[in-house]
Amino acid sequence: MMGEKKKVIIIPCSGIGKAIASVGREAAYEVIENLKPDMSDTVCLSLLVMGDERARNLVRENPVITIDGCPKDCARKNVELSGGKGTVHLRAIDALKDHKDLKPKSVIDIGEEGKKLAQILSEEVAQKVDELLK
Numbered sequence: 250m251m252g253e254k255k256k257v258i259i260i261p262c263s264g265i266g267k268a269i270a271s272v273g274r275e276a277a278y279e280v281i282e283n284l285k286p287d288m289s290d291t292v293c294l295s296l297l298v299m300g301d302e303r304a305r306n307l308v309r310e311n312p313v314i315t316i317d318g319c320p321k322d323c324a325r326k327n328v329e330l331s332g333g334k335g336t337v338h339l340r341a342i343d344a345l346k347d348h349k350d351l352k353p354k355s356v357i358d359i360g361e362e363g364k365k366l367a368q369i370l371s372e373e374v375a376q377k378v379d380e381l382l383k
């Protein structure tokens with residue numbers, strides 16, 4: 250829309266049952282709520298999958314960062330299917346490969362290590378937000 254400030258839409262995968270996906274979601278919330286609240290937003294991946302018009306328009310009209318738990322890339326694939334452009338794609342599992350000592354504990358409680366990993370990932374996401382809106 251004319252004059253409306255663009256935001257980066259951050260979409261983590263749904264990753265039910267995978268602790269590493271919980272890390273990705275935690276990182277996404279950290280960016281949206283604390284690191285870049287005025288520059289980012291999110292939308293339910295499920296709405297995109299169901300073809301919701303508002304959700305589709307959001308990913309078509311704004312830059313997007315997807316955060317997938319694993320190489321199946323569910324968030325990335327669904328954003329692409331919805332016509333999303335300018336997509337930066339990250340994987341929580343890659344952050345874990347770089348920081349093997351920060352293994353998340355479980356799906357509902359990622360633990361201290363998982364939280365540290367989410368923090369590291371969120372800083373990477375926040376940097377991408379800046380780059381995308383430059």
Ligand code: SF4
Nearest residue numbers: 262264318319322323
């Ligand atoms: S990317 Fe991996 S963890 Fe995320 S929803 Fe898909 S299969 Fe699950």
